[in-house]
Amino acid sequence: MIEGNDIICFSNDWDGDPLSKKHIATRLARKNRVLWVNSTGNRNPTASVRDLQRAWKKLRQFFGGCRPVAKNISVFSPLVIPFHGNRLARWLNRSFLRWSLRRACRKLGFQKPITWSFVPSSADVAGSLGERLVIYHCVDEFSKFTGTDATAILDMERRLMQRADMVVVSSSRLYETKRRYNPNTFLVTHGVDVAHFSKACLQATATPADCAELQRPVIGFFGLIADWVDLEVVRYLACSRPQWSLVLIGEVQTDTSGLRELPNVHILGRRGYSSLPAYCKAFDVAILPFVVNELTVAANPLKLREYLAAGLPVVATPLPEVLKLKSLVRMAQTPEEFLKQIEALLSEGRRGPDPAVSALMERESWDQKVEELSAIVIGLNGGGQARGRPPRAVRVA
Numbered sequence: 001m002i003e004g005n006d007i008i009c010f011s012n013d014w015d016g017d018p019l020s021k022k023h024i025a026t027r028l029a030r031k032n033r034v035l036w037v038n039s040t041g042n043r044n045p046t047a048s049v050r051d052l053q054r055a056w057k058k059l060r061q062f063f064g065g066c067r068p069v070a071k072n073i074s075v076f077s078p079l080v081i082p083f084h085g086n087r088l089a090r091w092l093n094r095s096f097l098r099w100s101l102r103r104a105c106r107k108l109g110f111q112k113p114i115t116w117s118f119v120p121s122s123a124d125v126a127g128s129l130g131e132r133l134v135i136y137h138c139v140d141e142f143s144k145f146t147g148t149d150a151t152a153i154l155d156m157e158r159r160l161m162q163r164a165d166m167v168v169v170s171s172s173r174l175y176e177t178k179r180r181y182n183p184n185t186f187l188v189t190h191g192v193d194v195a196h197f198s199k200a201c202l203q204a205t206a207t208p209a210d211c212a213e214l215q216r217p218v219i220g221f222f223g224l225i226a227d228w229v230d231l232e233v234v235r236y237l238a239c240s241r242p243q244w245s246l247v248l249i250g251e252v253q254t255d256t257s258g259l260r261e262l263p264n265v266h267i268l269g270r271r272g273y274s275s276l277p278a279y280c281k282a283f284d285v286a287i288l289p290f291v292v293n294e295l296t297v298a299a300n301p302l303k304l305r306e307y308l309a310a311g312l313p314v315v316a317t318p319l320p321e322v323l324k325l326k327s328l329v330r331m332a333q334t335p336e337e338f339l340k341q342i343e344a345l346l347s348e349g350r351r352g353p354d355p356a357v358s359a360l361m362e363r364e365s366w367d368q369k370v371e372e373l374s375a376i377v378i379g380l381n382g383g384g385q386a387r388g389r390p391p392r393a394v395r396v397a
Contacts, residue, residue, distance in 0.1 A: 002374040003031035006110035008101070008129060010122040013038045014075045017224075017251075018273050020139055020170065020190050020302055021118045027370040028116075029072040035108060036069070037101070038077040040121040066104045076104050094124035101129055114377075117164075120157035127163045133377070136164040136182075138174055139190075144295035146227055166380055168373065171321050173298040186376050189321070190300050191369035194361050196273075197309035200280035200353040208275065210268060211282035214245040217346055220283035222249035222276060223303045225267075228296050230317070231259060233289035236335035237342070238262045249279055280310035284351035285342050288316035289332075304329070309361040311353035315341045328357065 007028060011021040014036050025034050066076045078097050105113065112132040115122070120142050127134050142157065143150040161167050161181040168186050169175045179185035199205050211218065219237060223229070225248060235258055238246045242264055248256075251270045259265045271279060280286070286307040290296045300321040307314045308328055315338055316322045318331040330341040345351065 001031055001371060002028070002377050005032040006105075006108070006113040007032050007034045008037060008105070008110070008113050008115045008131070009034055010037045010040065010115070010117040010119050010126070012118070013077075014069060017270075021137075023191065023193065023366045024137075024370055024373070025073065025116075026070065027366060029070065032072065033108070033110070034073045035066070035104060035110065035113075036073055036075045037122075038075060040078055040097070040119060066107060074104075074108060076101070098125045098128055101125065105129065117160065120153050120160055123156040123160035123163070126160055133166075133380070134164045135166050135168060135377070136160050137168040137170075138178055139170045139300070141174065141177075141295055141298040144293070144298075166376065168376070171298055171300040173320055177298070184380070188369060188372050188376075189324075189364075190302050190305060191366035192302075192305035192309045192361055192364050194309045194358065194365050197277050197280065197306050198311070198355070198358040199277035200310035200312070201355040201358050205278055205281050207282045208271075208278050210266075211247060211279065214247070214266065214282070215243060215264070216245065217284035217351060218245045218247055218282055219285050219287055219342060220247045220249070220279065221287050221289075222271070222279060223301075224253060225250045225256065226253045228291050228293070228299075229254070230289040230291045231256065233287070233335045233338050234265065235259055235262070237287075237339055238265045240339055247279075247283070249276075276306070277310060280307070280312055281353055283312055285345055286310075286312040286314045287338065287342070288314060288322070289338060290317040290319060292317065292319070305361060305364055309358055309364075311355055311358035313345045313350045313354075313357075315345070328360065 009021070009025050011025070012019060014022070025036060028034060066074050069075050078100060112130060114133045114135065115126050115129060115131045116135045116137060117126055118137050118139060142148065143153040158181050161178060164182055166184045166186065167178055167182045168188055169178050170188065170190055172187065175185060175187045234246055234248065237244065238259070239262070244264060246265045248265070248267045249271050252267065256267055259267065288301055288304055288307070296319055299319065301319070304314065304316060304322060304325065308325070314328070315330045315332050318333060322329060322331070330345065332338040332341045
């Protein structure tokens with residue numbers, strides 16, 4: 001692993017669910033110092049209560065200053081105007097963000113840092129903070145999220161890629177679309193915290209109380225419940241098999257009214273990361289139903305590896321990155337196919353966590369992925385590569 005570096009990490013909010021960004025940053029922090037910069041926003045705000053509460057929270061966090069949250073990790077919450085298509089807003093953001101980040105770096109004693117950005121909205125400041133290296137780590141097709149200014153996001157992302165010393169992507173589709181802007185592009189797929197999710201296989205792990213009395217089989221999903229989740233599949237399963245229990249765990253950001261009237265659908269809301277292995281133990285089969293569009297085709301669903309690390313049988317939409325694990329996953333494109341595949345698993349006696357399946361994910365651990373990323377950084381920096389002169393594209397899968 002790389003060590004002794006100061007790293008400025010532009011990402012989502014630190015107190016959100018641990019996504020790929022946090023898994024990578026916490027491992028890098030074992031031997032490096034990390035300044036985690038909370039989300040600078042990709043989506044235009046609305047007048048909703050949720051967005052107003054988020055704005056107030058951002059304001060309070062900014063005035064709270066840079067705060068330590070873990071060993072070698074400090075969090076900074078910037079103030080930005082989230083209208084990225086507006087030139088004045090972008091100029092103000094660039095000026096204020098550059099000043100406030102330089103100030104935070106001085107207080108932390110950062111010297112010649114690495115900027116490791118997971119978000120396009122860092123484009124206006126990345127490379128202007130005295131860095132010796134700029135990395136853009138792309139894990140989604142950000143311009144395809146609902147509510148974004150697609151033109152502005154694409155413009156920022158392209159400028160960031162052209163400015164970066166290297167680009168890392170998490171899926172083959174992203175590799176194909178991003179390498180045209182920076183030939184020094186690397187494919188490193190997501191990892192998984194096997195040690196955490198394999199707890200689902202342990203006898204000592206207790207099933208959560210809100211699932212203990214559910215009628216079996218329990219068909220489960222956890223993750224953000226947004227418009228890319230195909231809830232029609234859930235509804236079809238619930239209506240076709242009223243004796244089954246359908247459990248959805250996660251923050252709800254889309255209309256679920258069509259499910260709430262069904263007595264065998266249980267929408268539990270967000271649950272803490274630490275409790276997810278216990279919920280996996282309650283599942284007989286896990287599902288990953290996605291709407292197929294430009295956003296999901298470019299995605300590498302983190303939850304798939306987490307299901308498998310928990311040892312669960314899985315039925316999933318055959319997205320390109322899902323197909324790479326097809327030996328461990330049953331594929332289904334329609335609600336009818338989801339039903340057929342789930343019934344096949346149940347009839348074969350494949351239900352609940354299996355330690356043998358969990359063990360197969362050891363090769364996909366986050367520790368291994370961070371070592372792969374470190375090797376790329378060492379190769380780039382150790383080879384004397386000058387900023388702005390990237391070599392050829394390389395796949396590291």
